[in-house]
Amino acid sequence: MTSSNVLTRTLGLPSLVLLGLAYMTPIIVLGIFGIVAEITAGASASAYLVALIAMVFTASSYARLAAAYPVAGSAYTYVGKTVDSRVGFLVGWAVLLDYLFLPMVIWLIGASYLNAQFPSVPNAVWVLTFIALTTFLNILGIKVADRANFVLMAFQTLVLILFVVFAILFIVGANGAGGLVNSSPFVGIDASFGAITAGAAVAAYCFLGFDAVTTFTEEAIDPRRTVPKAIMLVALLGGGIFVAVSYVTQLVHPGGTFENSGSAAFDIAGQIGGALFSAIFVAGLVVAQFTSGLAAQASASRLIFAMGRDGVLPRRLFGSVNAKLKTPVTGIVVIGLVGLAALFLDITTSTSFINFGAFTAFTFVNIAVIAHFAREAKKGNKLNPLVYLVMPGIGAIVDAYLLMQLDSNALTLGFWWLGIGVVALLIITRAFTRKPPVVMDAV
DSSP: OOGGGOOOOOBOHHHHHHHHHHHHOTTHHHHTHHHHHHHTTSOHHHHHHHHHHHHHHHHHHHHHHHHHOOOTTTHHHHHHHHTOHHHHHHHHHHHHHHHHHHHHHHHHHHHHHHHHHOTTSOHHHHHHHHHHHHHHHHHHOHHHHHHHHHHHHHHHHHHHHHHHHHHHHHHHHHHOGGGGOOSHHHHTTTOOHHHHHHHHHHHGGGGTTTGGGGGGGGGBSSHHHHHHHHHHHHHHHHHHHHHHHHHHHHHHSOSSOOSOGGGHHHHHHHHHHHHHHHHHHHHHHHHHHHHHHHHHHHHHHHHHHHHHHTTSSOHHHHSOOOTTTOSOHHHHHHHHHHHGGGGTOOHHHHHTTHHHHHHHHHHHHHHHHHHHHHHHHHTTOOOOHIIIIIHHHHHHHHHHHHHHTSOHHHHHHHHHHHHHHHHHHHHHTTTTTSOOOOOOOOO
């Protein structure tokens, strides 16, 4: 490959894990705590535990395929390589819905926090500021974004730690040390299995990030070793944080009844730490949204670059990187332009796009591992059936089930998007008379 379509390898394991956690934004567990607790009737910790179990199976599948196919296209690449290039295109199209709109949602949420604190400043100003800053940093290069991520992640992590500490002190002060051991965050108030799985489908939004690590494969040092490790570490670390934080937060406020579930964590922050901590908490959430937006935009631009390089998207426009900066500038700018839709949409509508694409990709990546197992078996290569057959089989079933737990709006929008993808595929393949462009290898 020429230098115009090759990314530079600069990211080690710590940077990959940091980018994944930044994309995941650990503090977002508090941003949607009230919503998950309301759905599960106070069993939010169980919802996150179910989501974590599902994501561990899926993360294992991503790790296996990242080692086998160290290319920047993520689910699009893996399914195209193992199942069929046309199916790979549709999976890439579905996940593109997630990647395209997630930065927009992140910027919209961050702008909403700031608008609530500074109502005299129009929401549009905050949206445009988020887009301009993150686009500028990502165009400068992944190392610049990586350094910014380190500083911003440190701040939001500090705020999250302070929240947990204040919550523990509040619980101990009210009920003694024994109050820290309670089953209510897992069982809620007569919470049903259906309610917990529905909550897990929403809680899975917080896990979006471990898969984003794969989009940095071509910028990773020794990707066959570092990327699989980073995927598992991000899923396990993030999931552990979500379960622990939701547990102590649910102890502070048992049950799922709130005056405003969307801002429940703000009220709880004031309850456990007073007005000063409430202000710090808001700052932490805003910083977290900026950090997450930075990583999300970078990741989405790599997916667009991979699809452009393969000719699935216009190659001349999307399939090369800037000769000097070594970044996919066109893709980065496109994500910024898509983010402008935040000026006209609300959080609920825009969020409904995301989980459909994520669960579709997760399901098919698990299927791709099984297909990889079958292909290698035909070649006489023996792979561990537990890791390459049983685990991805469980992961596919769980992810497909959680996909069906999404609300009707999300499913309707998602299937419409897939329909558009089918039309695009018909055009590219000339009514299926030829295969889509082959995914390029990059080791």
